[in-house]
Amino acid sequence: MKTRCMMMAALAMSLMSTALVAQVPRSSHVWIITEENHSYEDATAAMPYLMSLGNQYGLATQSYADMHNSLSALMHLTAGQTVTLDDNTTLFFDVDSIVRQLMLQGLTWRSYQESLPFAGFEGIDAFPYVKRHNPLAYFTDSSTASTAINSVPYPANITLDAGASYNYVTPNLLNDAHDGTMQAADDWLRTHIPAILARPEFQPGGDGIMIITFDEGNLGSDNRCSATVLSGCGGHILTVVAGPQVKRGFRSATWYNHESVLKTACVALGITACPGQARTAAPMGDFFASSALQVQIISPAPNGMVGNPVHFQMDAIAGAHPVSAMIVYADDHEVYRTYSDRVDASITLSGGSHRIVVNAWDSTGALAQARESITVNDCPLNAASPSVTICTPAANATVTSPVSFLARATDNAHPVSAMIVYVDDHEASRTYSSQLQTSLDLATGSHHIVVNAWDSSGALFQAQEFVQVK
Structure with missing residues (x-):
């Protein structure tokens, strides 16, 4: 296993120089949807709806799975490493993962699992649900009383659900091409993907990013690592990237693997310490158009009611030149500045309404700005603890x-x-x-x-x- 991981890392480094002219833009909602056990050639021929999404948005023509074995392959998608080879394990693993990094950043996550008996169910199977296709459920960070309930039955009310920062969706065994047909899997996507694409983050001007991929290629016959390395990995797989900021009709010939998908999610969500091998992986930046300097207010929400201290999170998204400074103003008075591309600060403001403006400058002096209004509620807290x-x-x-x-x-x-x-x-x-x-x-x-x-x-x-x- 160590030899295979070293080979994949070396392959990634050798192919990375062809990737990334553009940057992955910041996103408030990333959606990952996984299918099962079919190679690129089979999926492109038998899944017309999925291919229509790829043709409308973006398609990775050189996407490869790290290895065979469902849970191990999906761990590379969520933890950047194999973690376990046991599909039937009942253990929870204290390893770095996308869940841990999201929680450290104060971001939210949710795992939507079709046929899951109930929110927080931790059994290894309840046909047609299987836990091994739900990798987020295996981490110690996701097994506490307050986090296990982030694994919820699908379908939920996806169109109206507030949505998490990171959303992981798995159809059941009959609908993910594992036990059922590829046509059934494609029909499931045709039925359910439009509801996700109807969400606000996928409308014009939105920042939603959706990636649909496979855990591995054909079992027993496809062990490709790349177009030239024909054995030792999990096979050539179909990966589709969709969203308002994705180049229309784009086909990428850049080599990517599961860590590339994980790194793309990390960059989009502003996570700098991406788990495992994803830390050095290439994000899928070529799918996105270059843009000018932008400012994004993550929190507080516009017109929101907040308490003191007010937690400000703002990002400056660089265009052609690096970000040099950001300043936050409340009612025309500077309240915070940083010489970086991110504001993450708690600031005490007086009760009442406030006009918030955040300015960002790049190294050429170009200015970008975002603004909103908020109301600060200084309610007296209950003296009891907790x-x-x-x-x-x-x-x-x-x-x-x-x-x-x-x-x-x-x-x-x-x-x-x-x-x-x-x-x-x-x-x-x-x-x-x-x-x-x-x-x-x-x-x-x-x-x-x-x-x-x-x-x-x-x-x-x-x-x-x-x-x-x-």
Whole structure:
């Protein structure tokens, strides 16, 4: 296994010089969808809908799987290394992964699994669901009480779901070309992909990125590592890249593997410490058009209600020249500056409405700007520890939709690891921090609001109230 990994790393380095004139743009929502056990030639011939997406957006003609064996191959897609060779393992692995990096960055993730019996199910199979096709479920970071429930049954209400930063979708055994036919797999994509592409991040001007790929090529007959290395790996596979910023009708002849897909997700989400071999892999930058200097406000959300200190996250996306500085202004007064391409700072502002402007400059002096308005709510926190305070809306308040929610969790003994707000027993939003801020469309009438919080020890604490929407 070590020899194979070294061979793949050497192959990647030898082929990397042909890649990446353009950069992978930043994205707030990355979607990964995996199919099973078929080589490039078979997929291009038997999956017309998937090929239509590739022809409309982008198609990687030289994409290769690291190895055979479903779980091991998918670990390369999510952890950048083999991790295990046992498809039937019941262990959880304390290794670096996309889950760990997302949580360290305060980003969200979700694994949508068709035929999963219930959210957080950890069994190895419940036909036609199998855990080995759900690699995110094997990490210690994803097996706690507050994170295991990120594995949810698919289909969910994909069109209206708030969506996570990183979304991993797996059809069941009958629909991913493993047990069923390739036509069935293609029909599944034809039925379900349009709902994802209807989401806001995939509309014109959006930043969504979707990658559809296979875990491995034909078992027993395709061990290709590249067009010239014909044995030792997992085979030649079809990979499609879609999104508003993807070049239309693009076909890439650049060599890519699973670590390339993982690296693309990392770069898009602003993760610098990409796991395993993905740290040195080439992202799929040639699929995206070059652009001028841009500024993106990640948080707080525009017109949002937030508590103090306000967590600011902004990115400057370089064009032809590197970013030299960024400055954040509140009501025309500078509140933060950095000589880098990212703002990640917590700043205390007075209660009330504020105009936020962030400027970025590149090395030539070119300026890019983004702006928004926010409202700071200085609600008094519950003195008990641990506790949850619902800052807004007030208990028994009469409000109009969309309803702004702001809740904060405090715990003097352990860090707060996650918060979830439920409306009438249905999850509405979640965060991996001590402050949950969102805006929800609610129907007219009375609603029961529950906010749960977990700390790093797994302890659960909550607050609840009723509100009336008129």
